Amino acid sequence: MGLDINLMVNNDSEVITSEYFENSNLYSLSREFCNLMCRPGVVEHTSEFDQIGEITNINISHLYKMTEYPSEEEEVNMIEFAENEEEKECLKSDFEKRKEDLNGNINQVKVLVENLINKLENIDNLYEKLIKTDFDSMNSEYYFSDFNKDKGEGYVGNNFGQDLRNFKRFIDYAIDRNSETIWFEYV
Structure with a gap:
């Protein structure tokens, strides 16, 4: 048992179908990818993904925003657990802002993932270029x-290359089914 990461889209009922599950090994991200996304809060040095952003000169901050x-x-x-109406309204506003920040991002994410690949x-x-921990x-090796x-x-x-290729494959699959917004969900 452990923490996993899934790719979600605005129209998941049209994307996460029996066809998806029959081929889920083509779209799944590994637990290591999940760990990679969580590393900024775990290691004291620059996280591996941030180092990869520096090595490739690619701004990966949008991937973190997807979480x-x-x-x-x-x-x-x-x-439900808000203490009063004011807190409820504040939470609702925050949730809407977080959704709006990612609204329509799928093509941006596709370009980012393609550039990384x-x-x-x-x-x-790549392992030799990363700070050892x-x-x-x-x-990591x-x-x-x-x-x-x-x-x-x-x-x-999966290794990192396979995870990124699966990520891109999922994006293409989702775009073919008219998805507009993509994000990560921890399960």
Whole structure:
């Protein structure tokens, strides 16, 4: 049991269908990708993903912003436990702002992921370029090696390259089904 990360879209009932589940290994992100997204709050040095942004000269901040989209469950729970009407209204306003900040972002995210893939496929041994850490909860040497090779089964054993290719494949799949907004959901 552990924390996972899923890709969600504004029209998930049209995207997350039986066809999606039959091919989910083509679209899934690994637990290591989930860990990577959480690293800024875990390591004392610059997180691996932020280092990759620096190495590739790509601003990855929008990917972090994608983790801020409120789930329906979060909205209901937070509003239910608000102490008063003023706090409820403040929460509702915050949720709307967080949604609006990502509204219509799918093409922007597609370009970002494509740019990462294009830059990283030309970098040999990415792992060697990253700061080593005493808290390697991701098996970094495996995860950041062989970028151009799919090492896993679509979830278990994925490396960073496979996760980014799965991410892009999901975006393309979602765009083909008229998705406009994409975000991460932790489960």
